[in-house]
Amino acid sequence: MARIRAILAALITAVGRDLKTVGSFSGNNLFxxxxxxxxxxxPGPFVALNAFIGLILFIPLSAxxxxxxxxxxxxxxxxxxxxxxxxxxLSPWLNPVTWLIVSLAVWKHVTMGLWALAAGAFAIxxxxxxxxxxxxxxxxxxxxxxxPLNHLIRKNLRETLSTLDFWCSAVVSAFCLGFRxxxxxxxxxxxxxxxIVMLALSTYTQTLFGLDxxxxxxxxxxxxxxxxxxxxxxxxxxxxxxxxxxLPLAPAAGxxxxxxxxxxxxxxSVTQHSxxxxxxxxxxxxxxxxxxxxxxxxxxxAAVHAIPLLVILCAGVYAWSTWWYGRLMEQxxx
Amino acid sequence: MISCRQLTKRFGAVTAVNSLSLEVAKGTICxxxxxxxxxxxxTVKMLSGLLAPTSGQASVCGFDVxxxxxxxxxxxxxxxxxxxxxxxxxxGEHLRLTAQIYGLGKQESHERIEQLxxxxxxxxxxxxxxxYGSHGMRKKTAFAMAxxxxxxxxxxxxxxxxxxxxxxxIMRDLLVSAAARGITVFLTSHILxxxxxxxxxxxxxRGGSLVWNSLAAELPRSLEDLYLELAEPPVLEELExxxxxxxxxxx
Numbered sequence: 001m002a003r004i005r006a007i008l009a010a011l012i013t014a015v016g017r018d019l020k021t022v023g024s025f026s027g028n029n030l031f032x033x034x035x036x037x038x039x040x041x042x043p044g045p046f047v048a049l050n051a052f053i054g055l056i057l058f059i060p061l062s063a064x065x066x067x068x069x070x071x072x073x074x075x076x077x078x079x080x081x082x083x084x085x086x087x088x089x090l091s092p093w094l095n096p097v098t099w100l101i102v103s104l105a106v107w108k109h110v111t112m113g114l115w116a117l118a119a120g121a122f123a124i125x126x127x128x129x130x131x132x133x134x135x136x137x138x139x140x141x142x143x144x145x146x147x148p149l150n151h152l153i154r155k156n157l158r159e160t161l162s163t164l165d166f167w168c169s170a171v172v173s174a175f176c177l178g179f180r181x182x183x184x185x186x187x188x189x190x191x192x193x194x195x196i197v198m199l200a201l202s203t204y205t206q207t208l209f210g211l212d213x214x215x216x217x218x219x220x221x222x223x224x225x226x227x228x229x230x231x232x233x234x235x236x237x238x239x240x241x242x243x244x245x246x247l248p249l250a251p252a253a254g255x256x257x258x259x260x261x262x263x264x265x266x267x268x269s270v271t272q273h274s275x276x277x278x279x280x281x282x283x284x285x286x287x288x289x290x291x292x293x294x295x296x297x298x299x300x301x302a303a304v305h306a307i308p309l310l311v312i313l314c315a316g317v318y319a320w321s322t323w324w325y326g327r328l329m330e331q332x333x334x
Numbered sequence: 335m336i337s338c339r340q341l342t343k344r345f346g347a348v349t350a351v352n353s354l355s356l357e358v359a360k361g362t363i364c365x366x367x368x369x370x371x372x373x374x375x376x377t378v379k380m381l382s383g384l385l386a387p388t389s390g391q392a393s394v395c396g397f398d399v400x401x402x403x404x405x406x407x408x409x410x411x412x413x414x415x416x417x418x419x420x421x422x423x424x425x426g427e428h429l430r431l432t433a434q435i436y437g438l439g440k441q442e443s444h445e446r447i448e449q450l451x452x453x454x455x456x457x458x459x460x461x462x463x464x465x466y467g468s469h470g471m472r473k474k475t476a477f478a479m480a481x482x483x484x485x486x487x488x489x490x491x492x493x494x495x496x497x498x499x500x501x502x503x504i505m506r507d508l509l510v511s512a513a514a515r516g517i518t519v520f521l522t523s524h525i526l527x528x529x530x531x532x533x534x535x536x537x538x539x540r541g542g543s544l545v546w547n548s549l550a551a552e553l554p555r556s557l558e559d560l561y562l563e564l565a566e567p568p569v570l571e572e573l574e575x576x577x578x579x580x581x582x583x584x585x
Contacts, residue, residue, distance in 0.1 A: 158422040225435060
């Protein structure tokens with residue numbers, strides 16, 4: 001039993017650290033804005049938005065705690081079959097979501113349907129990482145891009161698609177598309193919904209190199225290409241995803257918001273390398289930076305929605321930012 | 335081909351590399367040796383244009399590493415300590431990326447990539463994402479990336495560590511053959527018997543300072559003896575508690 005206790009204690013430490021990475025949503029632009037707007041007189045829609053973020057967070061939160069132990073390490077430890085079974089039974093209880101599911105089951109006010117929804121999402125989160133597709137990379141087959149940066153762009157697209165930011169914006173965008181197809185989305189809602197989609201996506205622009213790992217920056221610096229090209233290879237997937245997500249809404253405003261978010265996000269991406277975790281929300285570098293980015297991005301989107309030609313100005317500012325921070329990147333010590 | 339004059343790198347109060355001066359001729363395999371933390375990787379980073387020296391000068395292929403880093407990078411191949419691979423690219427995609435970045439033609443890059451994959455035993459795993467590959471597989475990929483553009487100088491940071499003996503031999507043979515064709519190889523390693531077999535020049539540093547620089551023929555004794563004397567004298571201490579029959583209680 002001492003061995004099981006020791007392993008469970010180690011798991012508690014590791015799971016605690018993992019839960020902190022789940023907390024990354026607190027630095028996400030969408031969350032920052034929805035929290036700010038909760039202080040309005042009628043915060044109703046933003047309560048719903050936070051509940052939506054909670055639902056998106058539910059799946060990664062539901063991960064199996066035992067997965068933090070490397071299987072090879074677990075295999076070499078001198079544990080009996082009984083001890084291994086005990087560990088399998090006890091370890092799920094280290095996840096707070098297990099307790100939540102059990103509490104919901106015994107709480108009389110929760111319907112069977114809601115409990116089944118929560119338990120189903122929990123099961124998905126528990127099983128998803130062990131599926132072969134998840135282990136081998138689900139974005140293996142992506143289209144090729146012209147030019148020598150093809151594989152860098154493909155890699156960066158895979159990174160973009162493995163953040164919860166993308167999935168959150170995809171869900172919002174899909175709902176909007178459905179409502180628009182049914183004629184239920186008024187024209188006045190197009191710009192606000194575009195901004196919400198871009199809020200969900202934009203935090204990633206502050207941490208463009210966050211998923212490249214320790215060796216990633218070394219490889220970028222070894223490539224005989226100028227820094228602006230490396231940044232462009234990072235930005236292209238973001239622009240593509242943004243264009244796709246805002247296509248059913250206000251595409252010009254979406255493009256302006258994306259260019260602005262990138263132009264502003266280059267500073268944090270190049271000067272403050274913050275490590276990010278896959279299948280989590282991107283975490284911004286600071287609350288102030290997030291608010292500033294959100295305000296400028298929203299204002300730009302609104303301006304371009306009114307005067308579409310202003311998008312040229314956004315492109316100019318973006319091009320300058322890419323060149324400037326590309327140069328800065330080349331000069332930074334490793 | 336590689337030239338350093340009083341090359342120094344300081345990180346705050348710590349001097350990682352102290353007034354390093356050395357010359358490595360074209361077609362030479364130079365083994366750059368020293369204990370962990372001696373400044374080997376910092377030197378490789380400076381010579382490959384990744385890190386600006388605090389003072390002193392260095393040139394590679396005739397280009398100044400501080401003022402012409404991009405030109406240096408076009409003429410060298412590097413196997414960095416961190417390997418520098420992306421989890422989201424497959425082994426094959428890493429090689430194709432390198433070929434495209436260095437402007438190799440389609441046919442030429444296809445032939446080179448296929449040959450490298452075959453020679454290094456990576457053909458079967460070409461579609462494996464680097465993030466899911468073994469350390470040896472990742473190292474071989476980074477090695478192939480260094481060779482692919484046919485560089486004038488190869489910088490290899492610990493190329494033989496975590497590599498199976500057969501691949502290690504293939505890599506040794508490749509390096510010897512490359513040097514014979516005029517490619518300069520600058521490598522760091524802790525596997526002394528391997529580097530003793532292939533290197534033409536030995537450079538040792540300790541605490542960032544040069545303690546030995548000679549051609550292979552000028553070594554006064556075995557490389558290991560010289561290394562243990564100059565670079566890393568071993569700490570001899572017995573672990574008296576290490577004895578058979580006294581393992582942990584199994585209850």
